[in-house]
Amino acid sequence: MMAGIKKGSLVRVVKEQLEGSLEAKASDVRLPSYLFDSKGEILDVNDDYALVQFYVPTPNVWLRLDQLEEAK
Template sequence: MASKIKKGALVRVVRETLENSLEAKASDTRFPSYIFESKGEVVDLNEEYALVKFYVPTPNIWFRIDQLELTE
């Protein structure tokens, strides 16, 4: 599924994948609920990460592509 993620795609963060990740262990684990409950748009990609813009007044966030799922 991760290979289908492209710029402009609508995605949601997979809670289980993010909470058990190295990134979660290296930072505050109190993730805001909107990253799991709302859709975000992929605005940039590199080999392993996607920059996601959520439609709330917050900065864009980089997530590993395997931590995201496509939404409809």
């Protein structure tokens, strides 16, 4: 697990890490702007993935830890 990112952490998605990834290819190719423009909260961590809740009316999403950075 990446240092500092744990349950309850506020994070941002790293655009360069998500674009072109397996996770991005498994979804709509048009990634929504809220992924990059807003903060999300870590709800759960499982191995190399974190369940992220964004404060918009959308489902939670599992993303790889290397695709996230702590929000400042």
